[in-house]
Amino acid sequence: MSVGALEQTLRHQRSAGRKLLVPYVTGGLGDDWLDTVRALADAGADAIEVGIPFSDPVMDGPVIQAASEAALAKGATPHSITDALRRADVGVPVVVMTYYNIAFHAGLDRFAHTLQSSQVAAAILPDLPLEEAGPWTAAADRHDVETVLLAAPTAPDERLPLICERARGFVYAVGLLGVTGERTELARSSLVIAERCKAVTDKPVLVGVGVSDAAQAVEVCSVADGVVIGSAVVRRMLDGEGPAGVAAFVASVRAALDAG
Amino acid sequence: MSLPAPSPGGRFGDFGGQFVPETLVPACQELDRAFRVAWADPEFRGELDGLLADYAGRPSPLTECHRLSEELGVRILAKREDLNHTGSHKINNVLGQALLARRMGKSRLVAETGAGQHGVATATAAALLGMECVVYMGEVDIERQALNVFRMQLLGAEVRSAQSGSRTLKDAINEAMRDWVASVETTHYCLGSVMGPHPYPWMVRELHTVIGIEARAQCDEVLGGPPDVVTACVGGGSNAIGIFSGFVDTDAELVGVEPAGGAAVGRGVPGVVHGSASYLLQDEWGQVTEAHSVSAGLDYPGVGPEHAHLADLGRARYENVEDAEVIEAFTLMSRTEGIIPALEPAHALAWVARDRALLAGRTVLFNLSGRGDKDVAQMMEVLG
Ligand SMILES: Cc1ncc(COP(=O)(O)O)c(C=O)c1O
Numbered sequence: 001m002s003v004g005a006l007e008q009t010l011r012h013q014r015s016a017g018r019k020l021l022v023p024y025v026t027g028g029l030g031d032d033w034l035d036t037v038r039a040l041a042d043a044g045a046d047a048i049e050v051g052i053p054f055s056d057p058v059m060d061g062p063v064i065q066a067a068s069e070a071a072l073a074k075g076a077t078p079h080s081i082t083d084a085l086r087r088a089d090v091g092v093p094v095v096v097m098t099y100y101n102i103a104f105h106a107g108l109d110r111f112a113h114t115l116q117s118s119q120v121a122a123a124i125l126p127d128l129p130l131e132e133a134g135p136w137t138a139a140a141d142r143h144d145v146e147t148v149l150l151a152a153p154t155a156p157d158e159r160l161p162l163i164c165e166r167a168r169g170f171v172y173a174v175g176l177l178g179v180t181g182e183r184t185e186l187a188r189s190s191l192v193i194a195e196r197c198k199a200v201t202d203k204p205v206l207v208g209v210g211v212s213d214a215a216q217a218v219e220v221c222s223v224a225d226g227v228v229i230g231s232a233v234v235r236r237m238l239d240g241e242g243p244a245g246v247a248a249f250v251a252s253v254r255a256a257l258d259a260g
Numbered sequence: 261m262s263l264p265a266p267s268p269g270g271r272f273g274d275f276g277g278q279f280v281p282e283t284l285v286p287a288c289q290e291l292d293r294a295f296r297v298a299w300a301d302p303e304f305r306g307e308l309d310g311l312l313a314d315y316a317g318r319p320s321p322l323t324e325c326h327r328l329s330e331e332l333g334v335r336i337l338a339k340r341e342d343l344n345h346t347g348s349h350k351i352n353n354v355l356g357q358a359l360l361a362r363r364m365g366k367s368r369l370v371a372e373t374g375a376g377q378h379g380v381a382t383a384t385a386a387a388l389l390g391m392e393c394v395v396y397m398g399e400v401d402i403e404r405q406a407l408n409v410f411r412m413q414l415l416g417a418e419v420r421s422a423q424s425g426s427r428t429l430k431d432a433i434n435e436a437m438r439d440w441v442a443s444v445e446t447t448h449y450c451l452g453s454v455m456g457p458h459p460y461p462w463m464v465r466e467l468h469t470v471i472g473i474e475a476r477a478q479c480d481e482v483l484g485g486p487p488d489v490v491t492a493c494v495g496g497g498s499n500a501i502g503i504f505s506g507f508v509d510t511d512a513e514l515v516g517v518e519p520a521g522g523a524a525v526g527r528g529v530p531g532v533v534h535g536s537a538s539y540l541l542q543d544e545w546g547q548v549t550e551a552h553s554v555s556a557g558l559d560y561p562g563v564g565p566e567h568a569h570l571a572d573l574g575r576a577r578y579e580n581v582e583d584a585e586v587i588e589a590f591t592l593m594s595r596t597e598g599i600i601p602a603l604e605p606a607h608a609l610a611w612v613a614r615d616r617a618l619l620a621g622r623t624v625l626f627n628l629s630g631r632g633d634k635d636v637a638q639m640m641e642v643l644g
Contacts, residue, residue, distance in 0.1 A: 054546075058281065078546075129278065130285075154285075
């Protein structure tokens with residue numbers, strides 16, 4: 001299978017010696033969420049993860065739950081978000097993150113087509129594990145949408161290569177046992193899972209869940225190729241820091257990663 | 261013959277499966293393996309049967325409801341799950357899962373609860389086996405089921421409030437799953453109905469087949485064979501599948517009764533939430549919608565996958581009843597039989613009462629899944 005646009009971008013940046021930074025933004029959160037997406041691209045994100053909010057986000061902690069509820073209450077729909085992305089011209093690859101029922105309800109082929117025609121490079125469905133992913137990945141592959149798969153600390157050794165083999169775009173290494181949310185310290189499990197993944201794949205390995213600030217990002221990137229930062233970004237959105245304020249945070253992480 | 265096992269991946273026809281975060285996949289697979297081994301192990305079965313008999317009080321009786329039958333013109337037999345220890349059928353499942361958890365080396369149980377019956381049962385089993393127990397309960401349910409909250413606390417469990425979304429059973433399940441994602445190495449998720457990811461729908465069903473097995477033998481004795489109709493309320497559907505399992509191979513009609521405000525089979529479309537594919541109440545975008553029912557135990561927008569499959573096969577059918585009809589059935593049973601039913605099984609009775617003309621002269625086996633003590637305070641407000 002040919003390498004998709006997201007994976008190409010990430011491999012290219014990695015080979016230039018850069019650590020990869022993918023911030024997460026809840027789609028439909030506030031009137032200026034799309035401005036935030038663009039500002040984060042300008043601040044040095046290598047790709048942006050955009051959440052399509054779901055009513056029952058079981059992999060998410062309080063911050064992203066609150067953001068999802070707020071976005072839904074304001075009338076965000078899968079359509080309003082993909083439609084905005086279609087016209088957005090973000091400048092870096094966009095990865096949609098949502099829960100499986102959103103795709104299932106739309107129809108897998110139709111949903112994959114919508115993502116493709118909305119300039120979305122890839123999708124993350126955190127409640128769709130490898131064993132259940134077949135019908136979706138078939139539809140996504142047909143529409144050149146890369147499916148990022150999660151690799152968790154609980155995976156036995158024989159399972160990790162299967163996940164890394166099927167993942168496209170990058171391998172999302174789950175940093176700890178738990179749901180999304182900021183932590184005061186980097187969990188040791190982040191380094192362990194990154195190392196285990198790196199040992200079995202040459203696809204980009206990004207650690208997400210529990211990576212909360214620049215120092216933690218630098219620490220985990222001693223092993224990983226990059227990081228996904230979600231709750232630390234979304235909390236700033238919820239606090240009303242606005243596109244410029246959130247971008248300043250992401251720029252600071254960028255600078256720290258570049259400084260090593 | 262009883263109900264067949266699902267496919268190895270946990271499919272009942274088009275429904276079921278194992279749609280969980282990657283973190284939980286190994287735990288679900290391990291649970292599947294452990295349950296298969298335990299369920300085939302006479303020692304495990306013996307220990308469970310011993311607890312069901314000496315601790316939970318099984319077998320539960322079958323009661324011929326003379327005055328109720330006379331009032332409705334339908335012969336009604338009640339399977340008395342309300343007489344089990346802790347007051348509902350939930351204890352059958354929980355004792356099995358708690359023994360299994362201990363066998364798997366887990367020291368902590370987490371559970372969700374709606375009406376509080378499953379939470380009370382889990383807290384009870386945890387106390388019995390000396391395990392730590394945390395129960396998640398929606399904020400709305402904590403208010404309307406205050407008695408059960410206190411019971412759980414007395415039993416040594418910690419009750420945590422689920423404050424997101426509809427703040428009912430659906431959200432308590434979300435919280436319990438989030439807890440499990442973080443604690444899976446030490447913790448068993450003691451799920452309370454025939455829903456969730458494989459192996460739960462199958463495992464929980466197997467643990468409730470005792471209801472159907474007993475009821476079948478009791479009907480043979482009292483009626484000389486199966487009844488014309490077997491009915492039970494359906495939230496996730498555990499008490500219903502338990503009693504249905506004893507009669508699938510007979511000519512008995514199987515009727516599940518959902519609340520009108522939470523009729524997943526009646527009004528839902530296929531969807532995936534909480535680990536399995538099934539009928540689900542959702543909006544045009546696939547957002548899960550909130551259920552509304554007077555009964556906290558049935559206030560759930562989904563249904564167990566095997567019920568979706570039985571509905572598709574036409575082997576069972578699913579009716580739904582309004583809150584007002586349920587409250588009427590609740591008082592009717594109390595008045596005519598001296599048995600205050602829980603609001604959940606009152607749904608099944610409400611359907612019998614509504615369709616009594618169609619059912620005239622027939623024999624109905626009704627699963628009285630729990631007693632109504634927990635609902636008395638709420639009914640005082642509604643009726644008072
Ligand atoms: C007495 C009783 N019956 C039924 C139910 C609903 O569960 P299920 O549909 O799994 O039997 C509950 C749930 O709380 C209950 O307490």
